[in-house]
Amino acid sequence: MKTTVQKKSSSIIVAVEGRIDTTTARQLQQQINTLAAETSHLILDCTELEYVSSAGIRVLLAAHKTMSQKNGTFSLTKVSSEVKDILEITGFSEILL
Amino acid sequence: MKKRKLMIQVSALLVAFFLAGGVLAALLVYKSATRTYLSAKNDMITRDIEAVRKTTISNSGINWFFDFAYDHYDEIKASVDLENNAWSDLIERENLGDSIYYDPEVVYNAIEKSSSYEEKVKIASSIYSTLKYQMDYDSNSYGYGNMFLISADSEHSGFVYYQADDYGGVDGLTDGESEPFYVGMKLGDRLDLDSDESTALGKISLGKSDQTEFEIYTGQIGDLKYQSHYMAFCPIVFKGRTQAALVIDYNWNEFRESLINSILIMLVLMFAGIIVICGIIILQLRRIAVKPLAQLQGAVKEYSRSKDSARAVDIIGRIKAKNEIGVLADDVSALAVEIDSYMKENMKLVGERERVAAEMELAAKLQADMLPSVYPAFPDRQEFDVYATMTPAKEVGGDFYDFFLVDNDHLALAIADVSGKGIPAALFMMMSKILIQNFAMMGLPPATVLEKTNEIICRNNEEEMFVTVWFGIMEISTGRITAVNAGHEFPIIRTAGGDYEILKDKHGMAVGGMPGLRYKEYEIQLEKGGALFLYTDGLPEAQNTDEEMFGMNRLVEVLNKHKDKMPVDVLAEVRNEVNSYVGEAEQFDDLTMLEITLI
Numbered sequence: 001m002k003t004t005v006q007k008k009s010s011s012i013i014v015a016v017e018g019r020i021d022t023t024t025a026r027q028l029q030q031q032i033n034t035l036a037a038e039t040s041h042l043i044l045d046c047t048e049l050e051y052v053s054s055a056g057i058r059v060l061l062a063a064h065k066t067m068s069q070k071n072g073t074f075s076l077t078k079v080s081s082e083v084k085d086i087l088e089i090t091g092f093s094e095i096l097l
Numbered sequence: 098m099k100k101r102k103l104m105i106q107v108s109a110l111l112v113a114f115f116l117a118g119g120v121l122a123a124l125l126v127y128k129s130a131t132r133t134y135l136s137a138k139n140d141m142i143t144r145d146i147e148a149v150r151k152t153t154i155s156n157s158g159i160n161w162f163f164d165f166a167y168d169h170y171d172e173i174k175a176s177v178d179l180e181n182n183a184w185s186d187l188i189e190r191e192n193l194g195d196s197i198y199y200d201p202e203v204v205y206n207a208i209e210k211s212s213s214y215e216e217k218v219k220i221a222s223s224i225y226s227t228l229k230y231q232m233d234y235d236s237n238s239y240g241y242g243n244m245f246l247i248s249a250d251s252e253h254s255g256f257v258y259y260q261a262d263d264y265g266g267v268d269g270l271t272d273g274e275s276e277p278f279y280v281g282m283k284l285g286d287r288l289d290l291d292s293d294e295s296t297a298l299g300k301i302s303l304g305k306s307d308q309t310e311f312e313i314y315t316g317q318i319g320d321l322k323y324q325s326h327y328m329a330f331c332p333i334v335f336k337g338r339t340q341a342a343l344v345i346d347y348n349w350n351e352f353r354e355s356l357i358n359s360i361l362i363m364l365v366l367m368f369a370g371i372i373v374i375c376g377i378i379i380l381q382l383r384r385i386a387v388k389p390l391a392q393l394q395g396a397v398k399e400y401s402r403s404k405d406s407a408r409a410v411d412i413i414g415r416i417k418a419k420n421e422i423g424v425l426a427d428d429v430s431a432l433a434v435e436i437d438s439y440m441k442e443n444m445k446l447v448g449e450r451e452r453v454a455a456e457m458e459l460a461a462k463l464q465a466d467m468l469p470s471v472y473p474a475f476p477d478r479q480e481f482d483v484y485a486t487m488t489p490a491k492e493v494g495g496d497f498y499d500f501f502l503v504d505n506d507h508l509a510l511a512i513a514d515v516s517g518k519g520i521p522a523a524l525f526m527m528m529s530k531i532l533i534q535n536f537a538m539m540g541l542p543p544a545t546v547l548e549k550t551n552e553i554i555c556r557n558n559e560e561e562m563f564v565t566v567w568f569g570i571m572e573i574s575t576g577r578i579t580a581v582n583a584g585h586e587f588p589i590i591r592t593a594g595g596d597y598e599i600l601k602d603k604h605g606m607a608v609g610g611m612p613g614l615r616y617k618e619y620e621i622q623l624e625k626g627g628a629l630f631l632y633t634d635g636l637p638e639a640q641n642t643d644e645e646m647f648g649m650n651r652l653v654e655v656l657n658k659h660k661d662k663m664p665v666d667v668l669a670e671v672r673n674e675v676n677s678y679v680g681e682a683e684q685f686d687d688l689t690m691l692e693i694t695l696i
Contacts, residue, residue: 053634054516089585090606091610
């Protein structure tokens, strides 16, 4: 997994490339925790995202919760159909997309 | 062996260094000793020859004699008149008084002016006999090789005034009876000596030097016994004219021998000194470097054999070197202690790891025992057959399946996948499984079971864990299943005599996703002879070495290939297929399957 962070005045966009699974989830979580403190609108660009495992979904869920608690937003953009399927199966598409 | 090598290397280096230094020093010593020896000798000769010169010129009338003798040497030698009054007649006639002793010029003029030829010969004879006695005496007294007086006048080059006879010492001379060992040249003899500018004699003759000049000359001189000469020339000047040269002549070979002898003694002393210094340095080296190194080496060897750090520290502690080797010894000592404590730490870690492994093994067994694993599961029920397996990726897993009778006609079926893996997932799985079973056993409908489970999980879910669950309750008599899908994979269902097909059922959010979730139930009909296949994502997402997933299409294909078999065989076939697909690739996710069929 590789991430590219783009900071804007009103939001921060994190572009994720590759897979979010057990081995990379922790890294992404730490990065998101840091960035969440800096903005109220965190956007995950999923153009290059290939796969999200359940551990990965947990990170997204945690990010969503964190941002909601500070009255911000956390959203995913440009989600591929494969990732969308995973989110829909687990039922999280409603709150994450 | 190594230490001896070091000793040899250093010793060879030292010896080579000192030999080179010795040779260089010997050369320097030879040069400076030669110079010192010669200059000391020269000083001595100069002093002595000066003394002889003074004696010679105190011989009144000698300056006149030098000039007169050229043409009359035969007459002078022939005149033997013991009753010689010529001097006293002259002194009286010319009224010379005491000036005869201190004024050579007055004496010279007086002899020339007022003496007859016969008187002159007599006076010259008298001067000559004084000269002979003085030179014989001085020569034998100082002990030089040869002593002679020659003309320094270029017109009379090689004219000899006198050469001292050699009696082997002044005693031999004064005894009066002994014969001389060597009879020198007499007045009027000739001596073949170079007197051009480059020679010492030349310098004196041409008036270029009024000091004693030295020269090493090789070749026969007159009838001197040897061929290598070390000569000193002392000029005798009269009225600004160099009349004669007083010469002292050594046998240069003998002279050099004594010089070399003295240098040899110096060299021997020097080399003895070098050997002593070399020895001391080598001994010191042995004491301060080689011995402590050998001790250290021994300690290291001993330690690597016995692994006894206390002993190694003790041995090393005896090394007294106060240099880098001493520091090294301390470091090695510290290292041994460090290795020891590291080993102990490591042993502890290994023990710890073994304990954890044992606990994990127990936990894995405990977890496996939680899941129904005795088949046939319901030996007294002939209407249906159910079979399930769970293969964790690690020792313990986050997946689970479950089936149990709620009452006589209702069979609960569950398959679930906790987010994450390992121990946290296993703990979460245990909790989920028990909650679901408990609520189900209370006779609640499936949606309510999951909603209540969700409520309890969300109460203390700081870690944002969730679990995807497919949960259904089948009415055994009719095959009607009331099910809820909380974020889980689609079930795969087969009608009697039909093919397996993916059932795209209604989805809710995974249990634990957020508080207050509401789930929607749906119903499916399981036909007699039909089957329901449930699984976790570990199955379609199993990867081969090229990181390609097994996939749903391949799964359905495999199921249809074996659709006529009983659940236990169907699961085994799927398992085989997945194993051969995955090959050597590592299993990342738990892999769980469940199938039920109505008979």
